[in-house]
Amino acid sequence: MTLKFLVVDDSLTMRRIVANSLKNLGYENFVEAVDGSDALNKLAADSTINFIITDWNMPGLSGLDLLKAIRSNEKLKKLPVLMVTTRGVKEDIVDAMTAGVNNYVIKPFTPQVLKEKINQILETYNR
Amino acid sequence: MGSKNIVQVFNKLDDLKLVFNYGQKIIPIIQNLIDFMRETVPLLENINNSISESTSKIPKASHKINDVTHATELATTEILDMVDNISGEISKLEKTYDGKFNEMKSIFTAEELEGAKESIKKIKDYSNNITLSLQVQDITAQQLAAVNHLIESVQKKLGELINDIEDADLDKIDRMNLELDEKITFDPNASYIKKDDHQKVADMIMDSNNLSSQEEVDKLFCK
Numbered sequence: 001m002t003l004k005f006l007v008v009d010d011s012l013t014m015r016r017i018v019a020n021s022l023k024n025l026g027y028e029n030f031v032e033a034v035d036g037s038d039a040l041n042k043l044a045a046d047s048t049i050n051f052i053i054t055d056w057n058m059p060g061l062s063g064l065d066l067l068k069a070i071r072s073n074e075k076l077k078k079l080p081v082l083m084v085t086t087r088g089v090k091e092d093i094v095d096a097m098t099a100g101v102n103n104y105v106i107k108p109f110t111p112q113v114l115k116e117k118i119n120q121i122l123e124t125y126n127r
Numbered sequence: 128m129g130s131k132n133i134v135q136v137f138n139k140l141d142d143l144k145l146v147f148n149y150g151q152k153i154i155p156i157i158q159n160l161i162d163f164m165r166e167t168v169p170l171l172e173n174i175n176n177s178i179s180e181s182t183s184k185i186p187k188a189s190h191k192i193n194d195v196t197h198a199t200e201l202a203t204t205e206i207l208d209m210v211d212n213i214s215g216e217i218s219k220l221e222k223t224y225d226g227k228f229n230e231m232k233s234i235f236t237a238e239e240l241e242g243a244k245e246s247i248k249k250i251k252d253y254s255n256n257i258t259l260s261l262q263v264q265d266i267t268a269q270q271l272a273a274v275n276h277l278i279e280s281v282q283k284k285l286g287e288l289i290n291d292i293e294d295a296d297l298d299k300i301d302r303m304n305l306e307l308d309e310k311i312t313f314d315p316n317a318s319y320i321k322k323d324d325h326q327k328v329a330d331m332i333m334d335s336n337n338l339s340s341q342e343e344v345d346k347l348f349c350k
Contacts, residue, residue: 011265013203057314086317088325093332104329108262
């Protein structure tokens with residue numbers, strides 16, 4: 001399966017860092033979105049996107065709202081979602097998990113952690 | 128007028144005398160109170176002016192913070208561009224090295240060639256590490272946004288205080304409204320800590336797929 005990532009973050013710096021990390025991991029196919037609403041538009045316009053990496057704190061539709069919107073959409077609900085965020089308190093992680101996040105990376109992250117979480121998600125989906 | 132009435136008049140006069148005596152005692156106290164208020168009013172005005180002045184400076188401080196965030200984002204983007212350029216050049220060098228490996232074997236020793244390859248790998252790793260360290264910009268931006276939020280709260284409270292003192296001079300308060308950058312959202316607890324403790328906690332929770340409540344999570348962490 002060819003992976004096409006959607007990298008969602010309001011910070012240009014973080015979008016570039018995640019994109020660079022993906023390139024270093026050998027994933028060249030990705031698009032970017034600046035917030036949750038932009039991400040939903042991109043998902044509606046491009047059905048080949050099959051992996052979402054999203055930040056939590058974003059203006060308008062947050063990462064958690066985006067996750068909930070994805071999980072409640074028949075067409076999108078099975079898409080893997082990896083949350084990459086500064087929010088490291090237990091309550092937040094539980095909220096994300098309850099909303100249906102597939103895995104959770106806390107910033108600042110290393111490429112190893114990103115790779116590990118992407119692989120864990122892919123393993124679950126390939127089972 | 129009978130003697131009884133005269134006695135009543137004298138009694139009333141005695142009461143009046145007592146009132147005058149009491150008045151004589153109380154007048155200096157009232158005078159002191161007036162003097163005190165006379166001295167206090169300028170002090171209150173000073174306090175009011177100081178609060179007004181401080182409040183009027185808050186939007187400036189807030190804008191400065193936003194400027195810092197934008198400047199650091201710009202600088203970070205420039206650094207990322209430079210790191211990308213370095214990585215691109217290194218990749219070219221690596222290709223050349225791999226392509227001319229056999230030719231170089233006759234010029235350099237195996238040790239030297241291995242050392243060069245190791246150096247190329249290290250430069251690539253360092254470049255990647257620079258990129259990752261720049262996550263600090265996003266985290267700092269969130270911390271600054273949290274400070275801005277705090278400043279906004281202080282500004283609102285000071286505004287209310289000035290309203291109370293100046294009997295609702297709303298026009299003046301409106302002029303001091305903050306124009307916060309609504310595009311900035313933040314995590315008040317954001318921190319640039321390169322420890323994997325937080326990630327471990329996240330992993331533990333994520334691994335416990337059956338956990339669905341805070342209570343269960345707390346049990347997991349023996350709270």
